[in-house]
Amino acid sequence: MRDNTIGAIDGQTRCKHYRGPLDVIAIKFKCCGAYYGCYYCHEEAAGHPPALWRFEERGERAVLCGGCGEELTIEAYLGCGYLCPACGIGFNPRCESHYPLYFEGPTS
Numbered sequence: 001m002r003d004n005t006i007g008a009i010d011g012q013t014r015c016k017h018y019r020g021p022l023d024v025i026a027i028k029f030k031c032c033g034a035y036y037g038c039y040y041c042h043e044e045a046a047g048h049p050p051a052l053w054r055f056e057e058r059g060e061r062a063v064l065c066g067g068c069g070e071e072l073t074i075e076a077y078l079g080c081g082y083l084c085p086a087c088g089i090g091f092n093p094r095c096e097s098h099y100p101l102y103f104e105g106p107t108s
Contacts, residue, residue: 006034006045013066015041022092024066025077027102030057035064039101052104065089074103 013026015037026035029042031051036042042050053062053074063077064070067089072080078099082091099105 006036006041011066013037013064017041018092020092022082022090023095024089025091025095026064026066028060028062028064028071029102030062039098050101053102055104055106058103078103 012024014023017038017040026037028035029050030053031048032046053060058075059073061071062074063072065072065084065086067084068087070084070086076085082093
């Protein structure tokens with residue numbers, strides 16, 4: 001796990017808010033450059049409001065796979081079909097409903 005991972009409670013980036021078998025990613029928050037297990041972990045620990053990754057920044061490595069430790073670009077994560085392109089571990093498809101908390105859309 002990366003040294004800048006905050007709020008993860010196990011070796012696969014699961015946090016106290018999301019602990020299912022597919023909850024194995026952490027998001028690097030643009031505002032502080034630290035990985036958190038989820039939006040709530042950032043809210044509890046960071047002491048500042050989150051900043052969204054802009055649409056133009058989708059080439060940035062900002063998603064950490066809890067299965068293999070690969071840092072994925074935002075674009076790779078959003079287009080991976082809920083499977084890590086490096087190790088094949090499954091990601092939670094329900095996380096998609098949280099994308100607007102982390103990533104700016106093309107028309108935002």
